[in-house]
Amino acid sequence: MIFKKLKNNSLKKGLNTHLKARDTSGINARVKSIGFLVDEAHDPDFEKFYDIFKDLSLQSKDIKLFSFVDSKKKLPSLQQNQVQNKDFDWKGNLHNRNAQEFLDHDFDVLVGYYPKQHQILDVLVASSKAKFKVGFQGADERLYDLLLNVPFKDFALFKSELKKYLEVLGKL
Template sequence: MIFKGLKKRSNKRHLNKLISERFVNVDDAKVNKLGVILNLNEIDDIELFRGLAAYLKVRPNKLKVIAFSSNGKEKANAWDLCFNPSDFGWNGTVKNVELKSFLDIEFDVLISYYTEELLELKLLTALSKSRFKVGILQTDKRLNDLIIKTDIKEFNVFKEELYKYLTILNKIKNE
């Protein structure tokens, strides 16, 4: 029990270090690769994100979705990757090789589609090497470059707002 508390504390410390060292460089690179991090306890429909990728003119093979499940690896066949708290070690280390490879992909846009305040989800967002990070309203505003204030169940509103802001930032392909 004591070790769990110490592990959580070391991961929080590592998260704060990652956020404070983050260099934000927003350029006008077009969206070619799209990554999504979500919480299975809040939303579990992958088709929403496939539709979003098509709406943003991202090819289906350039979309990667990972899902977090606090109670184990469920529905793994529908997701690119499903992870849980046991995939994390001390000081923000990731034990899962597939999860590490997801974090190493330099996405043009990473969408953090979760509202629940879970350390593992925050760590993934901070550890990602994506160029531009988008999230829905969360208490820690340091994680994302763009925060769209919507309810998690209002996906169509999020989709329209995301498209609008990516167009303003000149990140949508004109085809």
């Protein structure tokens, strides 16, 4: 119980530290790569994310996805692009090499694909080196450069709104 409270406080402190240290110099860059941070509890279907490259005139290799899962199932999984609560120690430090590589990647756009604030995913978004960050209405506004006001479950509308705003902002 004490370690959980310490971990939560450390995650909050880490979030604020990452927000202050954010480099926004590349915010107006054109989109050549896009990353998605997804909460598997809300959307376990990943194929649709990889199909978005066609709409954004990108190559499939330019789309990367990383997901959060509360706890791994007992079954073995080949999924390496996952982060869990237990990947953070009580000091709020991330101990997942694949997740750190994803966060260090210099994405032109990072999409936080989860419907509301989420402590772990919010910290991951804040610590990402992405130039431009997109989230959903109801998320922590400090994390994102663009918040889309679309129903979370309507992926087709999300995709069209994302494309529309990226075009309007001169990113496509």
